[in-house]
Amino acid sequence: MKSVFKFTQNVRQTPVRQALCDYFKSYDEPADYIQIMEFLDSSGRRVNKTTVYRQLDFLVESEIIQELDFGEGKKRYELAKSHHHHLLCTSCDKIECIAFAEDLHSQEAEILKTTHFKVTGHMLEFFGICKKCQNKENKLCLR
C-alpha cells in the first residue's frame, strides 16, 4: 500500500516516518510525545525518542502535521488542516476542533487601526466544559 503523503526528492520512505504518518492520519486529536510513543510501542516498534522528535520536526517542516501548544509545558501535534481552533474540556481533557466562517477579521482590523501592528497569525483556544461533561454531576466524563 502506497503512502498517501507526497515527499520531495531526497526524502526517504522509512518505517518510522510511515508509522507516524499513519498515526496522525487515523487519530483526530492532537497528540503529545507520550501518546505518540505509546502508539509506536503498541505497534511493536521500539523507536528512539531522538528519532521521534526529529521525525516530528521533519513532518512539521513538510507541513504534513502541525505543532500545537496549549500551555501544558509540552507540544502537541495533529495532521495539518485548514486554519481552525480547539475546544479543550477542562473536565475530561477531550479536544475538539472548531472553525469560524469569519474568524477574527474584525479584531485584526481593529488591531491594525489602533496599534498599526500587522497581524500575520494568531492562536486561539477555548477552555470549558464539553457537552458530555455538562450532563454529569461529578464532572467526570467517560468519553
Add this chain to the structure above:
Amino acid sequence: MKSVFKFTQNVRQTPVRQALCDYFKSYDEPADYIQIMEFLDSSGRRVNKTTVYRQLDFLVESEIIQELDFGEGKKRYELAKSHHHHLLCTSCDKIECIAFAEDLHSQEAEILKTTHFKVTGHMLEFFGICKKCQNKENKLCLR
C-alpha cells in the same frame, strides 16, 4: 515604604516576595524565569530557583500576577490585570497588550450553538510585525 499589595493573614511579607511584586509592578512586559532571575541578581539578591518558582506560584494563586504561555516552551508572568490579549512581534520579540470591547462574544455564542461546549475561558494571542519593525527594511527593530 509599605507594599501596595494586600496579603491575607498567614502570609508573610518577605524580601523575596516584595522584590518580585516590585518587579512586576514596574515592568510592563510578560517576563520569563530568566528575566526574573536577572532582575533579582542585578538587585543584589541571590535567590534560589526553587524559591522563585514557588513565589511565582504563590503570586499566581493570590491573583497578583498571571501566568502566560505563548508556546515558547516556558511560562511567562505579568501583573494581573483585566482580561486582554497580546501582540507578539516576530521580528523584535516585543509584546504589547490589547483588549477588545466585544472580545469573542459572537464566537463563543456560535460555539455553544453548534457544539454545546460551554466556554469558560480562552487564550488569544496575535503574532505579526509591530509598527516600528514595519518601518525597517531589515526587519530588525531597535526597540
Add this chain to the structure above:
DNA sequence: ATCTTTGCAAAAGTTTTGCATATCC
C-alpha cells in the same frame, strides 16, 4: 512557639546535540 518561607540537592519531564552506525535509493 509556631507556621511560613527559603535553600539545597536531587530529580522529573520535555526536547536537543554529537557522533557513530545503519539504511535507503
Add this chain to the structure above:
DNA sequence: GGATATGCAAAACTTTTGCAAAGAT
C-alpha cells in the same frame, strides 16, 4: 557510494519535590 535516517548517551532547559534550616509574626 553517498546522502539520509536512526540509535545511543549525554546534556540542556524548565519546573518540581523532599527535607532541613532560617525567618516572620
